[in-house]
Amino acid sequence: MRAARTAVRWGVRHGLPAVYLRRSARSGDPVGRLLRDPAVRENPYPLHEEVRSRGPLSPSSLGLVTASHSTAREVLRSEHFGVGWDRSAAPGWVRWALRFGDDPDAAGVAEPPSMLVVDPPDHTRFRRLVNRAFTPRATAAFEPSIQRTADALLDDLGRGPDRVDLVTSYAAQLPVLVIADLLAVPTTRREDFLRWGAAAAATLDPGLPLRRYVTAERALRSMHAFLRGHFDRLRRDPGDDLVSRLVGLPEDEALTERELHATVMLLLGAGFETTMNLLGNAVVLLDRHRDQWKALLADPSGWAGAVEETLRHDSPVQLTGRTAKADVTVAGRQVRKGSRLTVLLGAANRDPEVFPDPTRFDIGRADAREHLAFSAGIHYCVGAGLARLEAEIGLRSLAERFPELRVTGTPERRDLRTLRGFEHLPVALR
Ligand code: HEM
Incomplete structure (x- = not known):
């Protein structure tokens, strides 16, 4: 039964979209190409310019698309657009497939009731609870512990070989340790979180x-099982952390x-998948x-600007979507x-x-x-301040x-479209 569920879930969320996207990519459709074409994954920016040349809002095979900063900002801030979609308008078989394939133990970060994909009033309720x-x-208040964590990782690096993969040895480690601290999860599980996070990130791409x-779903199940135990532990023995507050x-x-x-x-996934x-x-x-x-190096006061410019120039979250509510x-x-409207955040951030x-x-x-690397409006990234602080201290x-x-050598991009970053980054430290 579980295998049938998985197959149906995959089919409706990924299998059918894949067929459609492949076809639209072949016909030259910009959103299809953004989500399928391997060359575009490496460098999406020429395609963004193609979209921009068609005007602030243009049609694509997946609804409308914008590369314009002012249009993106307007849509993200508009109460006439939401992140949810009206399932009742979908064909009967899609509704059935979504119902049959629904499995809370396998749910990903882009499925309701994740706050990322729900509208008010639920969104307001969740957001209020985490904002604090x-x-x-x-x-x-996290600054000293972020600094300590960065220093400890750098001490380790200093004792090791001169040539390392900076992603696995530092860029992924720092954010995962920081968010583990915030959510009171044991740092000994950090390699599990990294594996689970990568799987969760992959499910953002249709x-x-x-x-x-199937690999991603297995990881999501492990993550849910871990969280169940974590909630039980904190219910029995609460601390002064966000998760203890949420369970209590x-x-x-x-x-x-x-x-x-x-x-x-x-929070766990978004907390490190993007910052790394x-x-x-x-x-x-x-x-x-x-x-x-x-x-x-000569003037460290410039790091805040370097972080903002990186967010703008090569945005870690490249796109998001909205649905018109009216x-x-x-x-x-x-x-x-x-x-449906696709908002190309990475393109809006290069709007001349x-x-x-x-x-x-x-x-x-x-x-x-x-x-707009942290979006805008009610879904504006809740962790933006933390990400900025981590990046400034870390860099x-x-x-x-x-x-x-x-x-040294060629950095390898992650095989993702919604998120943009490196899987491997070979460096010489000295
Ligand atoms: C460089 C780092 C980060 C980037 C670029 C980033 C980007 C984003 C973007 C673009 C959105 C909104 C997507 C949309 O409008 O559809 C978002 C939402 C969110 N982010 Fe981040 N994020 C980062 C770091 C973090 C961190 C460190 C945390 C948590 C500790 C976090 C937690 C969240 C949450 C919970 C949401 C959902 C907010 C909502 O729907 O109201 N993010 N992020």
Whole structure:
């Protein structure tokens, strides 16, 4: 029965979209190519320009698409767009397949009730509960422990070989240890989290092949099983952390078991899957712009700007989607209720109307912070402040410890479309 469920889940969420995407990619459709074409995965930016040249909002095989900063911002902030979609409008067999394939023990981060994909009022309820842990003051309180974690990792690196994979030895480790601390999960399980997180990240892309999906689902099941034990432990012996607070909410505020899993799983995954990409992307960009690396060594006050410019120039989350909740006009175009809209965050962040000479990487860019790398509106990244702090401390500490660090060989991109980062980043530390 479970195998049948898995097959149906895969079919409706990935198998059929894959057929459709392959066909639309072959016909040259930009969104199809973004999600399927291997060359585009390596470098999506020329395709983004093709989309931009078609105007602020253009049709694609998957609904409308925008590469425009002002249109993206307007849509993300608009109450007329949501992240949920009306299942009742789907054909009967799709509704059946979604119902039959539904399995809370295998649910991923982009399935309801994950706050990423639910609209108010549920979204407001979840968001209010987690926001408290991410206020500027709460985030700043993490600074000493982030610094300690970075220093310990760098000490380890210093004792090891000169040539390492910076992703596996540092860029992935720092964020996973920080989020483990925040969620009170044992750091001894960090290699499991990294494996599970990679699987969760893959499910963000539609059209996953069956074999990859089955691996991902197995990882998601392990993650849910781990979380069940974690919640039980914290119910018995609560600490002063976010998860203890979530499992111990008073009855009138309490989350259902499914909501609890969705919320904590999202925090755990989003907490490191994206930040590791930011760290890797920054190191590669600064290696290619050695003068700016040297300028940062001479004046570390520039690191905040370097982080913003990396977020803008090579965004760790490349795209998101919205659905029109009503008939609405956007960028002078009628958008019908129920229409899907793909927002190319990575392209909006290179919009020449906002960022002069947008392809230039410049850590001194005054308006880099205008980027939409953390989205906008009610789904604006809850961990943005934490990610900025981690990246600033992580990169500054790395550069100070290994000022001669150089990328050696060709960094290998992760096989992902929604997220953008490196799987392997070979470097010489000294
Ligand atoms: C460089 C690092 C990061 C990037 C680029 C990033 C990016 C994003 C983006 C683009 C969204 C919104 C997607 C949309 O509008 O559809 C988002 C949402 C979210 N992020 Fe992040 N994120 C990062 C780090 C983090 C961290 C460190 C955490 C947690 C500790 C986190 C937790 C979340 C959560 C919970 C949401 C859902 C918010 C909601 O739906 O209201 N993120 N992130």
